Amino acid sequence: MNVPSYSTASPDQRAVRGIFSHLADRIDRRLRIRPLGIISDFVADQLPHRIAEIKNSEQRAEAVKALGRGINAMLAAGDYEAHLLNLTQSEFGVAKTDIQYLLNIVYQMSAFAGLNHYDAELTVGERLRRIAALSCEREPSIDVLSYEDMILTNPVESDPRVYCLDSAGVEERDFCLGHQLIERDLQFAVDALLELRDQVGADPRWCLTLCLERLESANYILTRFHDHMSPDLFGEFREFYGKNPYKNRLAPSGRFSARVVAVSVLLIGEEIFRKKPQFYRDVYRLSEYYPRGCIGAVFGWLSSDKRSTGAQPGWLRGKAAFPKIATVSPVIERKSTQIRELYASCVDALDRFTRMHRKSALKYTIEPGRTIAGVEAWESMDAVLSQRLLTAADQS
Numbered sequence: 001m002n003v004p005s006y007s008t009a010s011p012d013q014r015a016v017r018g019i020f021s022h023l024a025d026r027i028d029r030r031l032r033i034r035p036l037g038i039i040s041d042f043v044a045d046q047l048p049h050r051i052a053e054i055k056n057s058e059q060r061a062e063a064v065k066a067l068g069r070g071i072n073a074m075l076a077a078g079d080y081e082a083h084l085l086n087l088t089q090s091e092f093g094v095a096k097t098d099i100q101y102l103l104n105i106v107y108q109m110s111a112f113a114g115l116n117h118y119d120a121e122l123t124v125g126e127r128l129r130r131i132a133a134l135s136c137e138r139e140p141s142i143d144v145l146s147y148e149d150m151i152l153t154n155p156v157e158s159d160p161r162v163y164c165l166d167s168a169g170v171e172e173r174d175f176c177l178g179h180q181l182i183e184r185d186l187q188f189a190v191d192a193l194l195e196l197r198d199q200v201g202a203d204p205r206w207c208l209t210l211c212l213e214r215l216e217s218a219n220y221i222l223t224r225f226h227d228h229m230s231p232d233l234f235g236e237f238r239e240f241y242g243k244n245p246y247k248n249r250l251a252p253s254g255r256f257s258a259r260v261v262a263v264s265v266l267l268i269g270e271e272i273f274r275k276k277p278q279f280y281r282d283v284y285r286l287s288e289y290y291p292r293g294c295i296g297a298v299f300g301w302l303s304s305d306k307r308s309t310g311a312q313p314g315w316l317r318g319k320a321a322f323p324k325i326a327t328v329s330p331v332i333e334r335k336s337t338q339i340r341e342l343y344a345s346c347v348d349a350l351d352r353f354t355r356m357h358r359k360s361a362l363k364y365t366i367e368p369g370r371t372i373a374g375v376e377a378w379e380s381m382d383a384v385l386s387q388r389l390l391t392a393a394d395q396s
Helices: 013-018 038-056 060-076 080-086 089-112 117-124 126-138 147-152 166-198 204-228 231-241 258-275 277-285 292-302 337-366 381-386
Strands: none
Touching: 013 204, 038 060, 038 089, 060 089, 060 117, 060 126, 080 089, 080 126, 089 117, 089 126, 089 147, 089 231, 117 126, 147 166, 166 204, 166 231, 166 258, 204 337, 231 337, 258 277, 258 292, 258 337, 337 381
């Protein structure tokens, strides 16, 4: 079983080096990806301007209500529900992102304007609410803007969906692009580890070397987040990706990268279960927030029932042994000392990645006192991120 890949291209190193350069003129829109016509045009070209107008308005409540009316009027002008169902899969992904971007911003700006729940729902409107529900029915997913919408299907390299203008908009685009490049690296690492695990005669040195190279590349990109992202510009766009103020749903977050889960399972699945079983409990508990295809494949590795729907398996409830066969460990145990050392380097690279993710998240959210995304109200961001570390967090 393989994990679906959204791209097989190598990362553009110029793009990696250019993220978080804080320039206002770097968004390249030469390739327009507009599956919903004027709706997509509005999201890609006009929405950041409308948001800025609302934020600067002296009558914010009326301004956000006008935004909702305008969106629903556009939806009423065509049979967008039928159009949505007839799109190809690649077009549908971007269309769903466009719809969820709209739904999210109407809720977020309604809260910004101080609307109560009833008025916020009126502002969202029936047409937007219905097409959003339809998008989640065609491709079952969480009914709010997700990590998959924001990162994996957002065409950030050619026609980005962002909420901010000028420098903040470019920083927002770079934030999404950086995550997308990391996801690409993680996919290559996953593919290499799956080949090692599943293919008889696979070259373990080649597989582990590729895995290590890609994890180091992901580490390099994540370090740019930590060292170069502007806290002030981050604060300008991060507010739009907060938890929906009217729904009991979590916000899009790097916590919900299924490829991080996949690499963790393949490399250190049994060890992380032994040391940090809460990691698995949370993945299963919050499975609907992860990209469905990738997390479904991971659940398939971890379950004796290949039709697993995300229900907690017996081994997580103490009723069976951890399925070590889901990992590369059985293969590594039979290899030479050199191969085991190369494997240990991959584990070290993954550990450094999870530590840098924790360090960056704490730097840009906890320390400045910003709104925390991707966690329940009763959860600690530090505790959530530390679940992925093999050793104590204070050793990072």
